[in-house]
Amino acid sequence: MSSNIDKLVLSYLQRHPYSKPREIADGLGFSIVTVRYALLRLRERGLVVRTSKGYIARSQAKMEAMREGTEDIHTHSIGDLSKEISELKERIAELEKTLEDALESLSKLEKEMSELRVFIKALQSQASGRQQRQRDQFLEKLSQERLMTIAEARKEASKQMESLEYYVDRGEVVIVGDFVVDKQFYESLVSRMPIKVEDMNTLSAKEKILIEAMISEGLVYIDKGKEIKPI
Structure with missing residues (x-):
């Protein structure tokens, strides 16, 4: 599944160089998180590069380096990649905390529902007993x-x-x-x-x-x- 997404993101960058993650997500109909993970994988494989203007495919990155006369695109990309990974880790931590709170609330709700079912069953039993005696x-x-x-x-x-x-x-x-x-x-x-x-x-x-x-x-x-x- 991730391989197909990576191909679509790479193809999109080849057709739309200097696109930002949000533009890619909107263009392909994916979530921003999905696009960010795809870009990480593509960067690790050396297929895309992040520039000040946005992301570009690797062949276009070489042309950009020649135009700007820079030799440190790779070093710059590693720094950006580390920053992005750090941001993603923070976001994942926030999501995990939200999920933990939701599970705790769900557990409390299930306990209350269980107690309510016992209470209702007891009432029904009492009512049935009264009707039977009558x-x-x-x-x-x-x-x-x-x-x-x-x-x-x-x-x-x-x-x-x-x-x-x-x-x-x-x-x-x-x-x-x-x-x-x-x-x-x-x-x-x-x-x-x-x-x-x-x-x-x-x-x-x-x-x-x-x-x-x-x-x-x-x-x-x-x-x-x-x-x-x-x-």
Whole structure:
């Protein structure tokens, strides 16, 4: 990559002698730092020379020396090169310090973010625990009651800061007519069907209410007056 940049810089100087680093950078679309490093490499290889007017390719430097009658271009270039290297070292030191400060700030920010994530997770866990306890209280009551009217269920659910629809959507309760039914109670009764009509007297009061509601809603039917069967 650096070899290609050096070639472009050298070619530019051959076409535009006495160019300064900023002019070369603007002309080639490179950063000033990239151009300076390329010039350093080219000077070390003896391909370019720095003059009071700017940089020139080596062949042009010889012509300049003849015109000015000087024999010390190389010595002068070494002095300028040392100065430029010193300036670059200072700039690199500044960049390293800036990077070090940025990394330190980033480390602090990452630590704060980590602590914030732990805090948020704890809050979410607490909120989830409260919601779970609230839902359990409603479902526990429904499990004990077996079934409630919709009005009763709405009232109980509202005590837990939830709506009845919340439990319906989660499939935790079953709506049958005007009743909200405990899911296990409902599934247990359905699993025992068909139930003989003559065995109705052996059912609990809540089971009888549920069967009547299911018949009314068309979920079950009485087959030939003998058995209660699901549709």
